[in-house]
Amino acid sequence: MAYAREITITTKEFQTTLDAAQAGAEWAWAHLYQDLAGTVSGYLRSRGAVDAEDLTSETFLQVARNIKSFEGNYESFRSWVFVIAHRRLLDSRRASGRQPKTVSDDSPLAVVADSHQVDDEALSRISTQKMEALFAGLTEDQRDVLALRVIADLSVEQTAQTLGKGIGAVKALQRRGLASLKRSLSESGVPL
Amino acid sequence: MSRLSDYQDRMTLKQFADEDIDQLVSSQIANDPELADLAAFLTEFRIEHIVEPPPAEVQQLARSAAAVVRSRPAPVRTSPRSQRRRNLLTALRTSSAMAMSILALVVFSGLGLAANAAVPGDFLYGLDLAMEKVGIGAGGIEERISEAKGLADRGQHTEAADHLKASIAKYGDEASAEEVSKALHALDVYGDFVDDNGTPDMAPPPANENAGPGNNNAGGNSDNTPGNTAPGNSDNTPGNTAPGNSDNTPGNTAPGNSDNTPGNNAGGNSDNTPGNNAGGNSDNTPGNTAPGNSDNVGGGNNNGGGGKGGN
Numbered sequence: 001m002a003y004a005r006e007i008t009i010t011t012k013e014f015q016t017t018l019d020a021a022q023a024g025a026e027w028a029w030a031h032l033y034q035d036l037a038g039t040v041s042g043y044l045r046s047r048g049a050v051d052a053e054d055l056t057s058e059t060f061l062q063v064a065r066n067i068k069s070f071e072g073n074y075e076s077f078r079s080w081v082f083v084i085a086h087r088r089l090l091d092s093r094r095a096s097g098r099q100p101k102t103v104s105d106d107s108p109l110a111v112v113a114d115s116h117q118v119d120d121e122a123l124s125r126i127s128t129q130k131m132e133a134l135f136a137g138l139t140e141d142q143r144d145v146l147a148l149r150v151i152a153d154l155s156v157e158q159t160a161q162t163l164g165k166g167i168g169a170v171k172a173l174q175r176r177g178l179a180s181l182k183r184s185l186s187e188s189g190v191p192l
Numbered sequence: 193m194s195r196l197s198d199y200q201d202r203m204t205l206k207q208f209a210d211e212d213i214d215q216l217v218s219s220q221i222a223n224d225p226e227l228a229d230l231a232a233f234l235t236e237f238r239i240e241h242i243v244e245p246p247p248a249e250v251q252q253l254a255r256s257a258a259a260v261v262r263s264r265p266a267p268v269r270t271s272p273r274s275q276r277r278r279n280l281l282t283a284l285r286t287s288s289a290m291a292m293s294i295l296a297l298v299v300f301s302g303l304g305l306a307a308n309a310a311v312p313g314d315f316l317y318g319l320d321l322a323m324e325k326v327g328i329g330a331g332g333i334e335e336r337i338s339e340a341k342g343l344a345d346r347g348q349h350t351e352a353a354d355h356l357k358a359s360i361a362k363y364g365d366e367a368s369a370e371e372v373s374k375a376l377h378a379l380d381v382y383g384d385f386v387d388d389n390g391t392p393d394m395a396p397p398p399a400n401e402n403a404g405p406g407n408n409n410a411g412g413n414s415d416n417t418p419g420n421t422a423p424g425n426s427d428n429t430p431g432n433t434a435p436g437n438s439d440n441t442p443g444n445t446a447p448g449n450s451d452n453t454p455g456n457n458a459g460g461n462s463d464n465t466p467g468n469n470a471g472g473n474s475d476n477t478p479g480n481t482a483p484g485n486s487d488n489v490g491g492g493n494n495n496g497g498g499g500k501g502g503n
Contacts, residue, residue, distance in 0.1 A: 021257075021258075021261065022261065023261070024258045024259075025258060026251075026255055027254070029253065029254035029255075029258050029261075030250050030251060030254035033250050033253045033257070034244070034245065037244075037245040037249075037250070037253070038242045038243055038244045038245060039242055041243065041245070042238075042241035042242040042243065043241070046237075046241045053249075056245075057253055057256075060253055060257055061253075061256060061260055063257070064256075064257035064258075064260040064261050065260055065264060067261055068261070128240050131233070131236060131237055134233070135237065146217070146234075149218065150217055150220070150237060150238050151241050153218065156214070171210070174217060175213055178216070178217070181230060181233060182227075182229065182230050185229050185230070185233060186229075
């Protein structure tokens with residue numbers, strides 16, 4: 001199934017919402033949170049955050065603290081929110097002393113194969129576990145880029161800004177991450 | 193990840209255009225059938241992770257966020273005008289720092305020394321004043337007097353006197369009588385007519401070396417002793433009344449004088465001491481009342497009542 005993110009807030013609506021949010025209107029914050037909380041928590045969860053919901057709330061409260069100085073359009077706002085979310089994720093990792101998952105000898109393909117043996121019904125549709133296993137086979141930087149591009153739906157430029165990397169580096173990481181995923185999918189023989 | 197798999201990954205998507213890759217990632221739509229499996233994976237990956245928040249969570253966060261906003265002070269926004277002013281100040285500070293650097297370079301080079309010895313009218317005099325403003329070099333009335341002396345040494349007596357007057361006017365009351373005395377002594381042309389207290393010495397100037405009273409009455413004389421009345425004289429002792437005199441001692445009344453001592457009444461005078469009443473005066477001391485004066489000196493002027501000597 002092809003999925004394209006629907007723009008839920010038009011430019012005019014966003015400006016009205018932003019003005020109200022900067023004035024402290026609850027309805028405006030409800031609107032912004034409903035629009036972005038799903039992708040923010042999804043990004044944090046895909047990057048291994050254990051407390052993704054808490055980090056999402058902290059992200060939006062940080063946005064609220066700085067909203068009065070924000071100027072820009074909807075895309076700028078989304079990009080800004082994910083910059084804060086990414087920093088919250090890094091802070092959380094530092095605080096817990098936990099390093100993100102790295103590529104280990106336990107190949108994600110082995111996990112996928114094991115899953116096959118346990119649950120034949122999953123052959124018709126890749127399970128969350130298999131998906132995570134395949135995604136975990138990527139490098140840390142590749143996962144950062146693909147999570148922001150696919151889940152957060154940021155552009156290459158916005159992704160580069162969020163991660164503090166160059167556009168060329170983001171494109172290279174994106175291409176090689178996808179290539180790695182494609183190879184893993186082919187080798188695992190998992191039907192999608 | 194092995195080197196082989198790394199190489200394979202690099203080669204796997206090399207055949208696909210950047211546009212295809214971008215569309216695959218951003219919209220999970222595969223233009224090329226070979227990317228269909230990846231498109232399906234990314235779609236599932238996205239659906240799996242994005243979970244809409246429950247309404248209760250939305251309302252709770254909205255209340256908290258709104259309360260945070262209301263508790264925060266309004267940011268200090270920078271208006272375009274104040275931003276421009278700040279930019280201008282920054283530019284000025286930058287240019288000032290650059291100017292100071294250049295000045296420091298100049299000071300510690302021979303150019304700085306040369307500038308310090310400059311007198312008004314010299315190419316480097318402006319640099320000398322700039323150095324004084326930042327505390328380099330003596331400056332003050334003493335240096336101005338020194339500069340006037342330098343001008344006098346070059347024979348530029350008028351410029352020397354003007355410079356001295358302007359300097360004393362600038363330094364105002366701080367220019368004491370003693371300093372004025374020093375200044376006048378520095379100018380050799382006045383030296384013999386000012387005593388040590390700065391008081392003009394009213395004694396007549398010494399007679400010219402080769403001239404005695406009654407001599408040289410012919411027109412066109414340029415060196416005259418008292419009593420000479422020939423026209424065209426340019427330096428006259430007291431008693432001369434010939435027209436065309438340009439330097440007259442007290443008592444001269446000839447028209448066309450350009451430097452007159454007290455008592456002169458000639459028209460066309462350009463430098464008059466007290467008592468002159470001539471029209472057309474351009475520099476007058478107290479007591480001058482002639483029309484056309486453009487510079488009327490008040491009390492404390494340095495146009496002494498003594499006549500000039502030492503032609």
